[in-house]
Amino acid sequence: MNILWDFDGTLFDTYPIYTNSFKQILGNIPEKVIYQQLKISYTHAVNYFQLTEEQTKRIKEIENEVTPEDIRPFPDVEKVLQFANLNVIMTHNTRKEVENILTHYQWGHYFKEIVTIDNGFPRKPHPASYKYLHQKYDLDLIIGDRELDILAGKKLNIKTCLFQNNQAGADYYLSHYKDFFQLMQYIK
Known part of the structure; x- marks a missing residue:
């Protein structure tokens, strides 16, 4: 995945x-x-x-x-990162901010690519960065906590999951990452 x-x-x-x-x-x-x-x-x-x-x-x-x-990862998210075949990030943060946090937790190796605001793509929900990552890595799932995180995925026909947000529009919903593996039976 x-x-x-x-x-x-x-x-x-x-x-x-x-x-x-x-x-x-x-x-x-x-x-x-x-x-x-x-x-x-x-x-x-x-x-x-x-x-x-x-x-x-x-x-x-x-x-x-x-x-x-001061910034903590969500419980059990690392188990999902370990499970995935490939992980990429798309964020409006700067590369420096993201890399500082990932380095602190020694998580850099989990991510094949990190697209930040520094890459010059238009801001979410514009699909350009998602399209770039999808063409390069054949994405199966997009996980975000806000509607704007999943809108581009919907346009590209990629399955979407909202985390700790029940707003209509996602294919799947998660309140806790410990439930991800139950969700897996419905994905793909």
């Missing part, structure tokens, strides 16, 4: 860190509201809360203080 992974909120539980950085700037906005907006997209949250350029810059500064030790 060849799997394309999203990074934030799919492989690693980064949303608590992003929520905290927004909370430090927004103050009295409940964390649940911030989290909900971030789960749509980072850009959506910036626009939703009408953040100024200065506020956005400060949020990035706060996030830059986070170390790889």
Whole structure:
């Protein structure tokens, strides 16, 4: 099985860190509201809360203080990575951010290719990066935590799975990676 992974909120539980950085700037906005907006997209949250350029810059500064030790992988996701024949990542993060975290956990060897914002592809849900990875690796499944992570896969007729998100549109849904192997009986 060849799997394309999203990074934030799919492989690693980064949303608590992003929520905290927004909370430090927004103050009295409940964390649940911030989290909900971030789960749509980072850009959506910036626009939703009408953040100024200065506020956005400060949020990035706060996030830059986070170390790889602060970012945890989801339980049992490594078992799925080990199971797959091939794993690739498509993320809007920078290559440096992704590689720092993967190096910390010694996970770099799990991924045949990592496509980041640095590669110059249009942002998700544009299908260009997915098409590139699919043509190169014949993907069987896309796993992401937001609708925008799976839309391109739907256009390319690749099976999709939403993680910790029950929004309509995915072929499969997972709340915990320990359930992945039960899901396998339905895939392909």
